[in-house]
Amino acid sequence: MAMNKITMEKGFYAIGDPCYMIPREKWTSFVEHNLKAGKINDSRKVVSFDFLGYRCYVSDTYSGDGGYRSEKTDKNPLGMIFNVDSGLIAAIPVPLLIEVGCRDKVHDECLMIEVDEDSVASYDNGEIMFDDVVIQTFDSGW
Numbered sequence: 001m002a003m004n005k006i007t008m009e010k011g012f013y014a015i016g017d018p019c020y021m022i023p024r025e026k027w028t029s030f031v032e033h034n035l036k037a038g039k040i041n042d043s044r045k046v047v048s049f050d051f052l053g054y055r056c057y058v059s060d061t062y063s064g065d066g067g068y069r070s071e072k073t074d075k076n077p078l079g080m081i082f083n084v085d086s087g088l089i090a091a092i093p094v095p096l097l098i099e100v101g102c103r104d105k106v107h108d109e110c111l112m113i114e115v116d117e118d119s120v121a122s123y124d125n126g127e128i129m130f131d132d133v134v135i136q137t138f139d140s141g142w
Helices: 024-040 094-100
Strands: 004-008 012-015 049-050 054-060 068-069 079-084 090-094 109-113 119-124 127-130 133-136
Touching: 004 049, 012 079, 012 094, 024 049, 024 054, 024 068, 049 109, 068 133, 079 090, 090 094
Parallel strands: none
Antiparallel strands: 004 119, 012 090, 012 109, 049 054, 054 090, 068 079, 119 127, 127 133
């Protein structure tokens, strides 16, 4: 599958599996928004959609559920392993999580970043990028 890129708006984001961020009572609606955005595009592409008035960026992983390592970057100097149980990795605006009351795991399972100016969210054959955070998803490590 060819690379796809979309513009990512500046703001504060939590990056990780959205099932660890979005409260249970909002999860079905979130998934429906993601599926609708995915049908407009193709699977295994990063998509964006408005959820409760906030722009969210979501990508399928290449290998489904698992633990995926990110590269070390300025905004992620130690690298990180993202645990995934929904087959998705997302950049969710922090103000949305504050408004809806985020799940407890958001602090343990997600990386918080600030995007200073409009940037890029992309998917390229298993490599997911949100701003300068790059996550390889071709091998789950499980």
